[in-house]
Amino acid sequence: MAAGVGMCLGAVELLVIAFADGHHRPGAVPWAMAALSAGSAVGGLVYGAVPWRVPTSVRLSVLALCLGAVLAATGLSPHPYALIGWVALGGLFTAPAITSAYLLADESVGAGRRTRAGAWVNTAFNAGTTVATAGAGLLVGRLPLSVCFAVAALPVVLAAVGTLVTAGVRPRPGSAGRVEPVQ
Numbered sequence: 672m673a674a675g676v677g678m679c680l681g682a683v684e685l686l687v688i689a690f691a692d693g694h695h696r697p698g699a700v701p702w703a704m705a706a707l708s709a710g711s712a713v714g715g716l717v718y719g720a721v722p723w724r725v726p727t728s729v730r731l732s733v734l735a736l737c738l739g740a741v742l743a744a745t746g747l748s749p750h751p752y753a754l755i756g757w758v759a760l761g762g763l764f765t766a767p768a769i770t771s772a773y774l775l776a777d778e779s780v781g782a783g784r785r786t787r788a789g790a791w792v793n794t795a796f797n798a799g800t801t802v803a804t805a806g807a808g809l810l811v812g813r814l815p816l817s818v819c820f821a822v823a824a825l826p827v828v829l830a831a832v833g834t835l836v837t838a839g840v841r842p843r844p845g846s847a848g849r850v851e852p853v854q
Contacts (some may be wrong), residue, residue: 672830673796674798674802675827676772676799677737677801677803678799678800679827681799681802681803681804681807682776682806682819683758684704685807686745686802686816686823687704687758689812690754691751692752694750695750706758706759706762707761708710709759709762710758710761711762712762712766714765714767719770727774728834730770731829732835733766733835734768734832735764735827736828738764739826739828742823743824747817748818769796772792773789774794775791776792777789807823822826
């Protein structure tokens with residue numbers, strides 16, 4: 672999931688530049704990046720203020736799904752001002768998703784392995800950012816920009832949906848792999 676979030680953020684930076692260039696509004700790029708950061712800061716503050724009862728894994732999946740959905744919708748923006756608004760909205764899910772990935776890693780291992788688990792989250796995020804930036808660079812100019820945004824969102828959306836679907840089922844003991852809903 673951390674790699675998918677990194678892919679969203681790695682692609683969005685390049686796609687915002689391409690969008691602004693296509694609309695002959697290069698001045699929109701710094702505003703869009705500032706909106707992403709501001710949205711992320713607000714999202715992180717709100718996320719940290721909520722006493723969550725939902726498991727971290729579910730929160731991470733829902734946040735990642737929302738981030739991907741917003742990124743896909745961003746590609747449909749008719750104007751750079753709309754794009755800035757969509758990017759700000761996506762930012763609301765950014766810090767909470769990244770925070771949840773680190774929290775989940777921390778919860779998933781013993782005390783002696785937490786640093787290593789956190790490093791893997793960071794590595795996955797950075798690898799996702801790197802791959803998506805290169806991938807978006809290959810797609811821009813070859814596909815419509817709205818399709819590029821949707822393709823950039825696809826990995827995190829698929830990972831989130833897959834995780835949410837599997838979170839709702841578990842193997843029954845002695846069931847030879849059959850699953851039942853978690854109660």
